[in-house]
Structures are given as C-alpha cells and as structure tokens.
C-alpha cells in the first residue's frame with residue numbers, strides 16, 4: 001500500500017488544506033493565549049463571526065465588486081482582441097501604434113485611476129473603465145504574440161492546399177493564438193479584480209460607496225478590524241474563484257480544440 | 264506505369280532557377296520533366312538545393328527566373344480529381360493543438376470532404392503507417408518517428424497523383440523505414456502515382472526509383488542521372504539481388520563525383 005504522502009491527491013489537495021488549517025489553529029491559539037485584542041490582530045474565529053454578522057452587507061459588496069470585475073474582464077477581452085486583430089493586419093499600423101500601447105503599459109495605471117474617477121461622471125462606469133484599463137494589456141500583447149506565432153511550415157502547408165482566408169483564420173491563426181490568449185486571459189482576470197478593488201478604493205476615498213474595498217475603508221475608519229479582515233477574505237475567495245474558473249476554461253478549450261473544428 | 268515520353272509531364276521545370284533574397288544562389292537554371300508514373304529520387308550532398316527544388320515544385324517558392332509547369336499549366340491546374348498534389352515536409356509540420364486524427368484529416372477538411380468520409384479515410388491512412396492506436400493523442404505525446412509517420416499519413420490520405428516527399432523516412436528506424444519503403448513501392452506499382460522523393464540513402468533511392476537524379480552544390484544543380492528499369496518488382500528479393508548491389512555501386516560512384524564537384528560541400 002502506498003503511504004499517504006506519496007499519493008497525488010493527498011499532495012495536491014489535502015496537504016495544502018491541512019497546512020492552512022494548521023496555520024489558522026496556530027493563529028487562533030496565539031491570539032487567545034497572548035490575549036491579543038481583536039482591533040490589533042483578530043483571531044480567525046472573530047473574523048468568521050464578523051463575516052456571519054455582516055453577511056448581508058459584505059455579500060452585497062462582494063457582488064458589486066464581482067460585477068465590476070467581470071464587466072472589466074469582458075470589456076478587456078472584447079476590446080483587447082479587437083485591437084490585436086487590427087494591429088496584426090498591417091506592419092505600419094503596428095509600428096505606429098505599438099509604442100503608445102507600450103507607453104500606457106509601463107505607466108502604473110493605478111496612478112491615473114483618480115483621473116478616470118474624476119473624468120467619468122457616472123461612478124459605476126468609472127469603476128469599470130478603470131479596471132478595464134488595468135486589465136487590458138495582457139490580452140492585447142498575448143493575443144498579438146499568439147496571432148504572430150503561426151508555424152511558417154504549417155502556413156506553407158495551408159497555402160499549398162489552397163486554403164481560403166477564412167480557413168487560414170479559423171483553422172490556423174486562431175488555434176495558434178489560443179494558448180497565448182488563454183494565458184493572457186488568466187493574468188487579465190486577476191488584474192480585473194485588482195483593478196476593481198483599486199478603483200473602489202479611489203472612488204471610496206472620494207465618498208462613492210460600493211464594493212469590498214469600500215467596506216475595508218469603512219471598517220478601518222470604524223476600527224472594526226475583524227470586519228476588515230472578513231472583507232479581505234472575501235476578496236481572496238473571489239480571486240481564487242476567478243483563477244479556478246480561468247484554469248478550467250483553459251483546460252476545456254484546449255481539449256475541445258484537440259478534436260478540431262468542423263468546418 | 265512506364266514513363267512515356269510523349270505523355271504530358273506531371274510537373275516540369277523549364278530553366279527554373281532560384282536566387283534567394285539575400286543573394287544566395289539556391290539553384291542554377293534547371294530543366295527537368297517528370298512523366299506520369301515515374302518515381303524520381305533526388306540525392307546529393309546536404310545544401311545542394313533538394314528542398315529548394317521540391318518547394319519550387321510545390322509552388323512554395325516562385326522561381327527567380329524560368330517556369331514551373333503542372334500538367335502543362337500553372338499552379339491553378341493543381342487540385343481536383345487526377346491532379347492532386349501532396350507534400351511531406353522534411354519536418355513533421357503538424358498542428359500541435361490537434362489530435363493525430365484531426366491532423367491527418369486536415370487536407371480533406373480543407374478540401375471540403377464530408378466529415379464521415381474524411382474521418383474514415385484518415386483512420387485508414389493512420390492504420391497504414393501503424394498508428395491506429397495513437398489517433399486521439401496530440402503530436403506532443405508522440406516520438407519523433409511517430410510524428411513523421413503522422414505526417415506521411417496526412418500526405419497519403421488525399422490519394423495524391425503527385426507526391427513530393429522531402430526525406431520522409433530519415434528519422435525512422437531501419438525496420439519501419441524498410442516497411443514504409445515497401446508500402447510506397449507497392450503503391451506506386453499500382454499505377455497513377457508520380458513521386459519525387461528526396462533521400463540521403465542510396466539504397467533507398469535504388470530500391471524505390473525508376474530514375475535517380477544526382478545533384479551537386481556550389482551552386483545547386485543537376486549533376487547526373489541514373490535510370491532503373493521500372494518493370495523490376497521492388498521486393499525483398501530485389502533488395503538482396505546482385506543487380507541491386509551493382510546499381511548501388513554505380514550510384515555510389517556517381518555520388519562521389521558529385522561530392523567532389525561540390526567543392527567545400529563534399
């Protein structure tokens with residue numbers, strides 16, 4: 001019989017969960033035994049209690065953060081892919097536009113978040129715009145690189161077989177670009193959440209109330225540290241869920257691809 | 264099956280030459296006509312332009328000067344019944360994301376063959392190269408030799424009339440190579456198929472060909488030719504015959520002078 005530690009499911013799932021539980025127990029014990037007050041460092045139990053007590057507000061805040069995140073992600077994909085397709089059409093276009101894309105990419109977008117919040121009047125729109133601007137670049141650059149990564153030998157094979165432009169696109173360019181695009185999507189999903197939270201922070205300091213970041217700000221003002229941690233925990237859970245969803249999507253698409261399109 | 268000089272050549276080079284963009288002279292002007300049913304091997308030192316010549320014949324390079332003709336016409340003649348062209352590259356050149364079966368099916372899909380039929384033909388082609396078991400794997404899960412066999416199956420699945428092969432069996436073990444050689448010989452004996460085959464193995468060239476074209480490099484050109492009676496049945500008995508040994512010796516002599524004529528390429 002294989003020892004427990006040698007089994008893949010144990011190592012991949014049970015081991016990190018066990019470690020997490022151990023850390024939580026240690027944390028709980030440390031806080032209790034040393035009588036650390038919850039406004040300095042709340043014990044996991046306090047955080048859980050606060051999460052339960054404030055569940056209505058916090059879940060509502062989670063929902064509004066997720067809405068911004070998902071809308072920003074969708075917009076990033078739509079606009080980013082479109083930009084990549086336009087750029088790949090012509091060298092001239094790419095050469096003239098790419099420097100600006102890079103210029104925007106190297107500017108810490110977080111720094112222009114306040115500007116966007118001020119410029120865009122509707123607060124809900126401002127949040128989405130801000131998160132989109134933060135999340136879009138991995139989509140553009142990965143899709144572009146993917147579209148360019150077509151194997152020249154395969155391109156020869158297609159042209160020798162007199163493939164139509166549509167066949168080139170559907171059967172060669174898009175499948176070649178997909179793995180890079182999906183990797184970009186994963187990064188971008190994480191950045192959408194970061195963008196949403198940052199935008200909420202900036203907007204929150206300006207008085208607009210929504211989302212988990214706002215909850216964190218408010219809890220800070222009120223010195224309700226357990227609630228602050230509870231909000232933080234929800235952000236982490238949201239991030240994990242996004243990551244998992246993107247990984248699953250990536251696997252699914254790549255598997256579907258291997259059995260190839262119909263026409 | 265026997266080359267008939269009066270017939271329309273399947274493919275023809277008329278003073279076709281290739282100078283690359285960087286000024287490299289790939290091929291000096293070349294005349295070559297291949298008749299229906301011929302099995303022509305190209306052999307010569309590395310870098311003498313064998314792949315370049317094959318790419319001219321597949322319309323993947325345009326000649327810098329001169330003409331390439333397919334069935335006495337342009338490349339638009341190619342395709343459709345009786346005029347199918349198929350190319351097996353020196354590298355497997357497969358779609359890494361697609362299953363082995365989907366890779367083999369590709370030329371049929373591109374030509375709009377109905378899915379059911381395409382699927383069945385792709386399976387049969389895989390069977391012929393001994394890879395029926397691997398149809399659902401992706402190229403990344405195969406060995407180099409297996410990938411090459413997938414590429415060969417993809418080349419055969421369209422039932423080509425003109426088959427261009429660039430050293431297809433180079434990466435295979437002796438046993439598999441001999442088996443595929445025998446299959447190829449049987450296929451071309453059935454008639455209809457015209458093959459142009461690049462190889463580095465003089466034994467393989469002698470075993471398969473009705474004509475062997477020897478090339479030399481610096482610059483790339485045709486150096487000499489050897490014809491072998493196409494009526495000879497290409498089987499194990501031929502491989503072991505004295506005639507085979509003599510033909511190999513002749514070819515070896517020709518190859519040695521080609522290598523000498525190639526200067527630094529030798």
Ligand SMILES: Nc1ncnc2c1ncn2[C@@H]1O[C@H](COP(=O)(O)OP(=O)(O)OP(=O)(O)O)[C@@H](O)[C@H]1O
Nearest residue numbers: 283284285287289308309310311312313314315316
């Ligand atoms: N795209 C290119 N640009 C410039 N030179 C090229 C190009 N392709 C091939 N050549 C040159 O043309 C010559 C012939 O190349 P080719 O690939 O046809 O040789 P080969 O006979 O197939 O060699 P091997 O047996 O090694 O495959 C070589 O000297 C090579 O450097």
Ligand SMILES: [Mg+2]
Nearest residue numbers: 313314353429
């Ligand atoms: Mg070559």
